[in-house]
Amino acid sequence: MEDRQIVESVLAGDTRQYAEIVNRYQQQVANLTYKLCGNRLDIDEVTQTVFVELYTALPRFRFDSKLSSFIYRITVNTVCKMLKHENRFLSADAMENLPEQRSEDLDAQQRIIREEQYAQLRSAIGHLKDEQRTALVLYAFEDFSYQQIADVMQCSLSKVESLIFRAKKNLAKEVKR
Numbered sequence: 001m002e003d004r005q006i007v008e009s010v011l012a013g014d015t016r017q018y019a020e021i022v023n024r025y026q027q028q029v030a031n032l033t034y035k036l037c038g039n040r041l042d043i044d045e046v047t048q049t050v051f052v053e054l055y056t057a058l059p060r061f062r063f064d065s066k067l068s069s070f071i072y073r074i075t076v077n078t079v080c081k082m083l084k085h086e087n088r089f090l091s092a093d094a095m096e097n098l099p100e101q102r103s104e105d106l107d108a109q110q111r112i113i114r115e116e117q118y119a120q121l122r123s124a125i126g127h128l129k130d131e132q133r134t135a136l137v138l139y140a141f142e143d144f145s146y147q148q149i150a151d152v153m154q155c156s157l158s159k160v161e162s163l164i165f166r167a168k169k170n171l172a173k174e175v176k177r
Contacts, residue, residue, distance in 0.1 A: 124174035132167035
């Protein structure tokens with residue numbers, strides 16, 4: 001069954017179909033939450049909150065974007081609200097899924113340098129403003145297009161371009177420190 005059919009079924013009163021939406025998107029929501037905030041928030045709690053928010057927001061979904069984009073938007077908003085409430089920043093280990101080049105020809109010293117560089121990058125990402133971090137994570141780690149990011153963040157393409165540009169610029173500054 002396609003997302004549209006499931007949503008229409010839920011809106012028509014068949015709330016059992018909502019479990020299918022949760023099953024389809026629960027892991028993606030948890031992954032995005034982790035990438036946005038690391039271990040600073042309880043991922044399960046955030047995921048549950050996202051799906052409660054989604055259930056109440058579903059009547060406003062107009063099928064002008066993908067359901068996944070709608071869910072990602074709710075996830076981003078929920079994480080931002082919870083982080084602001086908790087007044088926390090992205091943990092240094094939140095981006096530990098950055099690609100690591102583990103070449104056998106790297107000696108121990110080169111590996112230590114590489115690990116330090118990744119730690120610096122993860123820390124720098126953690127110091128970005130929420131919007132910049134969100135745009136960068138969606139672009140670099142979720143492989144979203146600028147249009148998809150604009151849909152999720154409910155902003156213009158030019159704002160997405162600007163956010164990603166500034167995020168990269170700020171990352172470079174932060175890493176140099």
